[in-house]
Amino acid sequence: MPQTILCAVGTRPEAIKMAPVILALKACHDFDVRVLNTAQHRGMLDKILACFGLVPDIDLDIMRPNQSLAGLTARLLTEIDRVLGHEKPALVLAQGDTTTVMTVAMACFYRRIEFGHVEAGLRTGDIDNPFPEEMNRVVAGRLASLHFAPTEGARQNLLRERVPDDTIWMTGNTVIDALLSVADHKPSLGIDLDETKRLVLVTAHRRENFGEPLRNICGALLELLARHDDIQILFPVHPNPNVRDVVFPMLDRHPRVILTEPLDYVPFVAAMQRATLILSDSGGVQEEAPALGKPVLVLRHETERPEAIEAGVVRLVGTQTDVIVEAVSRLLNDPAEYRAMARGVSPYGDGRAASRIVDVLKERLC
Secondary structure: OOEEEEEEEOOHHHHHHHHHHHHHHHHHOOEEEEEEEOOOOOHHHHHHHHHOOOOOOEEOOOOOOOOOHHHHHHHHHHHHHHHHHHHOOOEEEEEOOOHHHHHHHHHHHHHOOEEEEEOOOOOOOOOOOOOOHHHHHHHHHHHOOEEEEOOHHHHHHHHHOOOOHHHEEEOOOHHHHHHHHHHOOOOOOOOOOOOOOEEEEEEOOOHHHOOHHHHHHHHHHHHHHHHOOOEEEEEEOOOOHHHHHHHHHHHOOOOOEEEEOOOOHHHHHHHHHHOOEEEEOOHHHHHHHHHOOOOEEEOOOOOOOHHHHHHOOEEEOOOOHHHHHHHHHHHHHOHHHHHHHOOOOOOOOOOOHHHHHHHHHHHHHO
């Protein structure tokens, strides 16, 4: 009888990165694969799952408006424990550093069920930055019994924390699997853009950027529009009121700013392909855009993804208005500077991470 593997997702990035793993597990027919959707983020997650043809077997519908971290964690832990008691999986897989992932790891620990951590070993070394993601992934890493590290740097982080070497596998990042499968089909963006303008794609959603940092980012965008009349900005706006209540009042009336709802994954890949450069505080974008040859300026002061910075295709710029303006202007004005970052170099994998994870699980469970 096939062993049951429960794959948990809660947010849009988790769904993107877990979809190749879930599909690869289903394709091998050696496991009974069950998909748990906590719905920590509701609408954006549902669209991603549908994009990959995935239907959750269990949906906790946990999202509440302006939910606190404490309330979210308590509800998740109780509900996930109930699911584990009913499903009795041989192993649970989850990806990344969200509250969903941390509580899945804790619930598995309490039930003495093996937990496999996809994208294991990312660290900034600062428990408060990013908040609460650094703490979430440290806890998940401490409780995991299988660690699927995307890079050698992530593997070394785990070894420094005394994680046994024989429980770590360097697989590459599953986000590259998802990205290449979509990008190869040359997807359509579905948004009318001025083809005579260079496109600056912007995303911002992290808690540490709420308030003044986000106002600084929007101020930088307005200054860039004033300095460069040949650019337009596409900004898919996260549904969190802490984001929308800043972005729309500051940017909505500018004729060269397009504010949209969050894009589905396929058109977002198209937007990255169309962009000249990208400004983002997203971890996934730091991994995806370099593979498409797009420079990324990261709206954070630290990153748990140093490999792309070391490769010269991603740069930290923080959230100070003048620093952002200077960094973007340098790329827009200096072709040599731009070419140095737009090299299509990806340190995050070859698109075969999911198959490597499945091979490990077959050896472990079959």
